[in-house]
Amino acid sequence: MTGILHQGILQLFRDEPWLAFDLQGAPRPVDARPIDRRAEVEVPLEGEKMAVRRGFPDLVMVCLGPDGRASPSLPDGAVLSIEAQKARDWRLRWRLPFFQAVLARDHELPCWMIVVSFSDEMSADLRAWSQGPPPRVDAVVLDVHTVAAIHDPELARKRPQAAVLAAALHGSRGDLKAAQAGLLATRELPEAQRHAYTMTILAAVPRADRSKLMELIPKDEHDPLWEIEMNSGTFHLGLEKGRKEGQEEGRAQGRAQGRKEGKEEGRAQGQAAVLTEMILALLEVRGVTVDATSEARIRGESSLARLRAWAAAARDVTRADALFD
Structure with a gap:
């Protein structure tokens, strides 16, 4: 599982490592x-110049406790291995026990395997493997059946990581109330x-x-880009692209026309690029077809005022060419 969803799920656990325990009410x-x-499992293996451990967990979180090491009698620490799965993957049957054993050996600490599953088939496999022949899979499964949907906005605000995980899991099944609370x-x-x-x-x-x-999301009059940002799965790609284009244009203009003028020109061009991507992304998310002529006109526009007007109109139009009316 790769992409925005995958990285976002892992970020939740970086921000709140004990999320799985808290969701289950476990100490x-x-x-x-x-x-x-995680980076420690990607270094070259001892005695081998080029060999690198591959196929390891998506995220490895380690806690060595106050003394920085484990106690022989009572390990004062823990290892958390987190996997995010959108689809069924039978190879985890053999990988998860290996991950757990190697991480436990490396750190000499108890190791928990945590799998966030968006697939009922994957969840069923994980539970079956926990009962099957050895090596058994010992994993904490977080899915729509083990993570309760959070619909109360006040509770969601108090536990944002839990709310976002619940929003992603239940939102993927059409529970827009849970998704709304997460947002x-x-x-x-x-x-x-x-x-x-x-x-x-x-x-x-x-x-x-x-x-x-x-x-379902209340509009914030003080944050006019909120709706575009929310609707646009490619907003941040457009933002980064716009920034880079602006920086590149600014440097080029700065060399030719002077540093200050180049920066101002580059900033304007960067803003135009961001607005352009916003407009196109918003139309795409709303299911409005953008023909080649309309796309060329949007991409060719340099007036920030006009682009801002088109960005606002993109929330409502049903045809791309209606932007220009």
Whole structure:
């Protein structure tokens, strides 16, 4: 499983490593915060120059406890291995026990395997493998059956990571109320988290439901780009593209016309590129077909005022060429 949804799920556990325990009402094994140690399983193996461990878990969080090491009698630490699965993968039958054994050996600590599953088939396999012949799969399965939907906005705000995970899992099955609560839970978070969590929920919700979801979100008159951002699964790609184009154009203009003028020109061109991607992404999410002529006109427009007007109109038009009326 790759892409925005995959990375977003892993980010939830980086931000709240004990999320699986808290969701199940289980006590945390250690009173400390695990840290991301995934990179350690990607280094060359001892005695081999080019060999690299591959096929390891998506995320490895390790907590060594206050003393920084494990106790022989009572390990004071924990290893959390997190996998995110959108579809069925029978290879996990053999990989998960291997991951658990190797990570436990490397750290000499108890190791929990946590699998976030968006597939009923994958969840059923994991449960069957826990009872089958050895090696058995010992995994904590987080799916729509084990993670309760959160519909209460106040509860969602208090537990944003849990709300976003529930929103992604249940939103992927059409529960727009859970998705709405997850989106509302992100609004008071720092900007980077808000963006990441928002994109995670939108990536999980079927495209056909995204417009319905947006109708449930209250509009913020002080944040005019909120609706475009929410609807656009490619907003951040467009934003980054616009920034890069603006920086490149600014540098080129700066060399030719002077640093200050180049920066201003580059900034304007970057904003235009961002608005262009917003318009196209919003039309796409709403299911409005953009013909080649309309796309060329949108991409060729340089007036920020006109692009902003088109971005606002893109929320309502049913034809791309209606933007220009």
